[in-house]
Amino acid sequence: MLLLEVKNVSKKFGDTTVLKNINFNLNEGEVLGVLGRSGAGKSVLLHMLRGMEGYEPTTGQIIYHVSVCPRCDHVDVPSMVGKKCNCGKEYILKSVDFWNQNEFIYPLKKKIAIMLQRTFALYGERTVGENIMESLTSAGYDGKEATESALSLIKMVKLEHRVAHISRDLSGGEKQRVVLARQIAKNPVIFLADEPTGTLDPKTAKFVHSALTETVIKHKIAMIITSHWHEVIEELSQKALWLESGEVKMFGESKEVVSEFVKTIDSMRKFEDVELKDEILKIENVEKRYVSVDRGIVKAVDGIDISVKEKEIFGLVGISGAGKTTLSKIIAAVLPSSKGTYEFRLGDEWIDMTKVGPAFRGRAKRYVGMLFQEYSLYPHRTILYNLTESIGLEMPGEFAKMKAEHTLVSVGFGEKEAENMLEKYPNELSVGEKHRVALAQVLIREPHLVLLDEPTGTMDPITRNQVAESIQKSRSELEQTYIIVSHDMDFVLNVCDRAALMRGGKIVKMGKPDEIIKILSQEEKEEMLSN
Incomplete structure (x- = not known):
């Protein structure tokens, strides 16, 4: 049955048109994939379908066809028409003009689930179980029913081993699965997924895609998903919409649309080598130790030696838990090391970064910039x-x-x-x-040095090329030095002069990125290479 109509929708921000004459229909239980390079209007479209403030159409209509209980205003999928609501009244069919009427808008919004890129939307201080129970309570569940539903959702997203974990301490993939469980708890009429695995490594992304299949597709919940991985669109959706500069380039069967879209993707551009200057930082035998109740003394960073030259683009690579984030925080002077030496050059003077105070770490820290993933x-x-x-x-x-x-x-x-x-x-x-x-x-x-944390996390191939060019251009024009922390080995291979592979807090190999790829383990290949 018809669930959603998007009719002649356009959207302007000021004088800029971001969507132009968008038209498509979505049936109950159907999955639509939305393709397009960064800036095509994918996220704007999903925000509009969710009803987010400021994203109302400039022209056109968004119409949801749903069943509504005339007694309690409960909203459900259109196939529920004629069946009885929990309150005992029969559902009737309603066509809701989403942005142009007030009736039923609030209860409908509560039944639209969404997963946004870069946004986990969790209660960070609460456990996984508490987060899911809270969502069920908001959806009207209580008592034994709520507990049984929570257990079912936890099993569905395979988080039985994380029920008592504080949410802020979960990995990115685990957080996304909690978000997925919380959204499914709404018993939604439609699920909107905007780059749901954009910040995740390929291995973890596959796990979340599998969870989407188990929780959304197999339960015949209608879904609209955007992804910079065209393989995901082809695998998960029946139909695909290709947006280009805010307009529909192509709409049809997902395999056909993806096939045409792939033809427009250029391979990553190769950059010429540049002449590097003198060393700007030197790290010798650096360690970072933590005390764990379960494991005793843990060395997150264990005897690291690194030197980086001015104008160099240096990659720090490894799977999750390898120690690269901890090391990058030591370099950025966010964390002190437990042992070893770390010197940073300002002009002709070497600053001891292991010493605190305005003459040492405090003086040099302002010349180290860091762009976090979030x-x-x-x-x-x-x-x-x-x-x-x-x-x-x-x-x-x-x-x-x-x-x-x-x-x-x-x-x-x-x-x-x-x-x-x-x-x-x-x-x-x-x-x-x-x-x-x-x-x-x-x-x-x-800054004299910039650390980039997973700079390509949410990006389609075209945008990755743009970011690669922005790094290279700023290196050339501003004589900038970079350390790139990444699991995207394809990007590192294209952009970095050298790289260091970390395992268990140690550097096991340092050299040209193509030398690093040759010694990757099977687990590292699955997490760090896209194919």
Whole structure:
């Protein structure tokens, strides 16, 4: 039965058109995949279907066809028409003009499930079990019914071994599975998944895709999913919608649409070697020890030796738990080491980073920038504000604007594009554009070294190429030095001059990225290589 109609929908942010004349239908239990490069309008479309504030269509209609209980306003799928609600009244069919009427909007929104990229939406201080129980309670379950449903959901997403874990301490893949269980607890009429595995390594992503199949597709819940992995769209969906610059490029059977889309994807561009300068940091025999109740003394970083040259792009690679995040935090002066030496060069002077105080670590720390995987921009402030006032950049307005434009150009925007970008807001940008703005936010502080944490997590192949070019361009124009922490070995192979492979807190191999690939274990290949 027909569940959703999208009719002639367009959306503008200011003078910028992000969606133009979008039309498609979705039946109950059907899965639609949405393809398109970063900036095509995929996320805007899903936010609009969810009813998020500020995403109302400029023109056109979104109509949900659902069954509604006239007594208690409970909303369900259209096939429930004529059947009895829990309150005893029969469901009737309603066509809800989602953005143009008030009746039934609130109960309908409660039945629309969504998983967003980069957003886990969990109660961080509560356990996995408590998070799922809370969602069931909000959906109207209580007592034994709620407990039985919670147990069923926990088994469904295969988290029996994490029931008592505090949610903030889970891995990214585990958090996404908790989010999935919480959303399924709503007994939704439709499930919207916006890059649900974008921040995950390939191995963990496959696990979450499997969980989506078990919890959504096999239960015949209608789903619209976006993904930068076209294989996912082909595997999970029956139909596909290809968006390009906000317009429908193609709509039809998923295999046919994916086949045409793949033809437009270029292989990753190769970059020429550049001449490196002198060493900028030296680390010798560095350790980081923790005390665990269960395991005693744990060495998260164990006897590391690294030196990085100015203008070098250095990769730090390894599977989850290898120690690369801990080491990167030591380099960024976020964590102190337990043992060893760490020196950072400012001009001609070497600074001892193991010593605290304004003459040592405090002095050098401001010259080390870090872009975290979960970066954020102020959503209700312009890009100019995000690049200047929000980070305390103190200089006259015109100088700040000039510097902001120059930095945006250095990460790959054209001069006119950079000028126009300054008055835009983050929600008007694509994922790739936001990432480059976030990188500009780090670079505008004029650091000597930048650490990037999983810079390609949520990106389609085209956007990955853009980010690779922004890193190379800023290296060239700003003489920037990078350390890239990543499980994306394909990206490291393309972008980095050298890389270090970590296992169990140790560096087992350092050299050219193509040398690292040759010694990867089967587990590392599954987690770090896309094919």
